[in-house]
Amino acid sequence: MAILLYILVFITGVGALSLAAPALKAWEKTGFALPIGMGIASVYMFAIDLVGIPINGMGVNLFGLLLLSAALFGIYFRNPDNRRIDPRTWIAPLRTPPRHIAFYLVVVAGIYVIWMISSRAMFWPILNYDSVTGYDLLGQITFAEGTFNNSVFDKVNSLENNRTGYAPLYPLNLTLAYVGGIENGKITSVFFYVSLALAFFALLRRYTTPLASALFTLLLITIPEYAFFSTLSSNNPPLAYYAGLGLICIYIWYDKGDRSFMYLGCLLLAMGMWTRNEAIFFALPAIGLAVMKGWRDKRFRPALTIAMWSFIPLIVWQLVLKLWLDAQVDIQVRTALFLDWERLRVMKNQITEVTFSTAYYGVVNHLFCAIVLLSALIWAINRKHTHWKLLAAIGVGWLLYLILFYQMDVDFTKVGWLLYSYKRGLFTYLPPMVFFMAVTWISRSFFEWVEVRQSHQGTSSLAT
Amino acid sequence: MSKRKNHPKKARKRSSRTKTPASAAITQSWWFKNAVALVFILIGGYLLADNAGYQRLQKVFSDFNHNKVQYGQATKFEKQHRYLGFNISFLEQVKQATPEDAVILFPPRWVLYPRNEKSPFGKWMDSKSYTTYFLYPRSVIYDNKKDRESALYPHATHVAVVRGWGYDKLNYPVTEQSEFGIYPVNQ
Numbered sequence: 001m002a003i004l005l006y007i008l009v010f011i012t013g014v015g016a017l018s019l020a021a022p023a024l025k026a027w028e029k030t031g032f033a034l035p036i037g038m039g040i041a042s043v044y045m046f047a048i049d050l051v052g053i054p055i056n057g058m059g060v061n062l063f064g065l066l067l068l069s070a071a072l073f074g075i076y077f078r079n080p081d082n083r084r085i086d087p088r089t090w091i092a093p094l095r096t097p098p099r100h101i102a103f104y105l106v107v108v109a110g111i112y113v114i115w116m117i118s119s120r121a122m123f124w125p126i127l128n129y130d131s132v133t134g135y136d137l138l139g140q141i142t143f144a145e146g147t148f149n150n151s152v153f154d155k156v157n158s159l160e161n162n163r164t165g166y167a168p169l170y171p172l173n174l175t176l177a178y179v180g181g182i183e184n185g186k187i188t189s190v191f192f193y194v195s196l197a198l199a200f201f202a203l204l205r206r207y208t209t210p211l212a213s214a215l216f217t218l219l220l221i222t223i224p225e226y227a228f229f230s231t232l233s234s235n236n237p238p239l240a241y242y243a244g245l246g247l248i249c250i251y252i253w254y255d256k257g258d259r260s261f262m263y264l265g266c267l268l269l270a271m272g273m274w275t276r277n278e279a280i281f282f283a284l285p286a287i288g289l290a291v292m293k294g295w296r297d298k299r300f301r302p303a304l305t306i307a308m309w310s311f312i313p314l315i316v317w318q319l320v321l322k323l324w325l326d327a328q329v330d331i332q333v334r335t336a337l338f339l340d341w342e343r344l345r346v347m348k349n350q351i352t353e354v355t356f357s358t359a360y361y362g363v364v365n366h367l368f369c370a371i372v373l374l375s376a377l378i379w380a381i382n383r384k385h386t387h388w389k390l391l392a393a394i395g396v397g398w399l400l401y402l403i404l405f406y407q408m409d410v411d412f413t414k415v416g417w418l419l420y421s422y423k424r425g426l427f428t429y430l431p432p433m434v435f436f437m438a439v440t441w442i443s444r445s446f447f448e449w450v451e452v453r454q455s456h457q458g459t460s461s462l463a464t
Numbered sequence: 465m466s467k468r469k470n471h472p473k474k475a476r477k478r479s480s481r482t483k484t485p486a487s488a489a490i491t492q493s494w495w496f497k498n499a500v501a502l503v504f505i506l507i508g509g510y511l512l513a514d515n516a517g518y519q520r521l522q523k524v525f526s527d528f529n530h531n532k533v534q535y536g537q538a539t540k541f542e543k544q545h546r547y548l549g550f551n552i553s554f555l556e557q558v559k560q561a562t563p564e565d566a567v568i569l570f571p572p573r574w575v576l577y578p579r580n581e582k583s584p585f586g587k588w589m590d591s592k593s594y595t596t597y598f599l600y601p602r603s604v605i606y607d608n609k610k611d612r613e614s615a616l617y618p619h620a621t622h623v624a625v626v627r628g629w630g631y632d633k634l635n636y637p638v639t640e641q642s643e644f645g646i647y648p649v650n651q
Binding site: 099100101102103105106116119120123124125127129132133134136137140141144156157159161164183211215222223224225227228231357358359360361362363449450451 | 494497498500501502504505512515516517518520521524525528531532535540543544547548587588591592593594596597600601603605613615616
């Protein structure tokens with residue numbers, strides 16, 4: 001039954017993608033379908049829970065997903081143009097396989113890493129503290145009691161803590177796994193990890209060569225702390241998927257003008273917000289990009305659309321916390337700006353230590369800085385397309401995140417709180433950072449030189 | 465340009481017969497560039513192998529391969545025990561000895577983690593969310609939080625005895641007192 005359930009989740013995801021982003025290629029949809037489907041499933045479960053239907057039944061979830069996918073495809077096929085299905089487009093990438101030995105070497109290494117991470121995730125039960133006292137506690141009790149408003153939020157014997165106050169996408173997907181009869185909820189982590197590799201590779205292929213796409217995808221999925229966290233049960237890797245790829249998609253729309261990517265970006269950012277409200281640090285730069293794009297023609301509808309998709313889940317969740325769950329979310333942020341040099345000094349030291357820790361992030365952050373500097377130098381000479389706006393969006397998001405840390409009413413001079421939180425928070429910035437490294441002129445030029453003449457077309461298909 | 469020439473099927477057939485620039489490119493240049501890419505990948509991999517982070521990842525993989533052999537046939541409890549040690553043994557004992565509607569009184573933090581002695585427990589046994597996760601649907605209350613949990617406190621059905629603490633909470637005498645155990649409040 002679990003297989004049937006996740007096939008329906010996948011189909012629902014494909015249906016939503018077909019409607020929102022028809023320009024996506026079949027293999028691109030494969031990388032996005034499961035996480036989008038899981039996001040939709042969590043919204044569906046939450047909606048029926050609000051009207052009092054128990055969400056722990058197999059039937060109600062199967063029926064709902066079947067109905068949703070039928071509705072999505074029904075709307076999609078109402079357009080006669082969409083009825084002409086050409087299966088050849090699905091296998092198009094296989095017709096022109098890359099001819100580079102190194103590409104296959106990297107792909108094999110990637111498959112090995114994915115296999116090891118997935119096997120380790122599924123081998124050990126959920127044991128990490130954050131999930132045991134938060135996400136999985138909520139997921140298991142929701143499965144047992146059939147409602148999200150369960151004994152965790154019981155005022156007589158409350159089990160609430162900061163982790164139970166996060167938006168419900170992740171715990172509801174743990175519940176969904178248990179509904180399907182899967183004993184280990186970490187199947188959810190595996191789906192996000194595999195999907196990140198597929199979707200990231202697919203997005204990179206729009207900009208760069210097969211070898212570069214595979215190599216930078218391998219660089220992303222082997223980031224030690226991120227890979228390790230993907231074997232645990234945590235909502236940070238799902239946030240990295242949704243918000244990180246969401247910002248990339250909005251940037252692709254900004255850069256290439258393909259509206260499919262704008263709507264896909266909206267969907268991803270909305271689901272990021274439905275996972276953790278920190279996705280706002282990606283939604284704001286995304287809105288900024290849309291405002292910049294529409295500034296000349298005074299067209300601000302896309303910016304409003306992105307803002308609407310991003311803020312509705314945030315507002316809904318805050319209302320749910322207050323009105324339905326009556327939850328005690330204990331996050332204290334100072335609203336008034338202040339200047340404390342000692343706090344800034346401690347923060348700078350801790351953040352530098354974590355950011356440039358090779359034990360956590362391997363060489364990625366060092367490589368990122370090197371490529372940014374090198375790109376700046378080369379750009380000063382040749383003025384080639386270096387995707388500075390993407391870098392600015394990442395920078396703005398990161399600065400906003402640091403400001404939040406600074407404003408939080410926590411004495412991080414004494415405890416390692418900042419180290420732990422920031423370490424995981426940085427995951428979300430990694431996909432856009434690695435994307436920038438791959439698409440900047442210097443990287444593309446090198447891989448173009450190595451690869452392009454070997455493509456079947458014989459000419460460069462790369463973006464300039 | 466004739467109509468025939470523009471027919472897509474014919475054009476495709478013709479293009480498959482003609483030699484594409486790609487096939488022509490499998491030459492010395494192709495071998496050279498493959499070699500460059502391979503050397504690039506291999507040198508990169510060699511340099512990264514020395515990096516602390518990737519060594520950590522390798523260790524995670526090798527430990528996992530080792531654990532797969534050792535715990536391949538293990539039950540969920542045995543796997544939990546590998547990481548949680550005495551915590552899970554004690555909680556499993558509590559779970560086995562109590563009904564699902566039990567309200568279990570746990571000792572205060574200073575009993576679980578005495579200041580000058582080594583506790584047999586690992587971390588987090590003083591967290592209600594943590595102990596409830598393994599004992600659900602049973603309810604857990606802590607003696608040091610009885611003010612906050614005053615509504616449930618009088619309804620405690622069982623006492624988790626830790627290092628001799630808790631016998632005074634029972635409504636009957638226990639002759640053979642052990643250091644750890646789980647007892648009903650009323651006999």
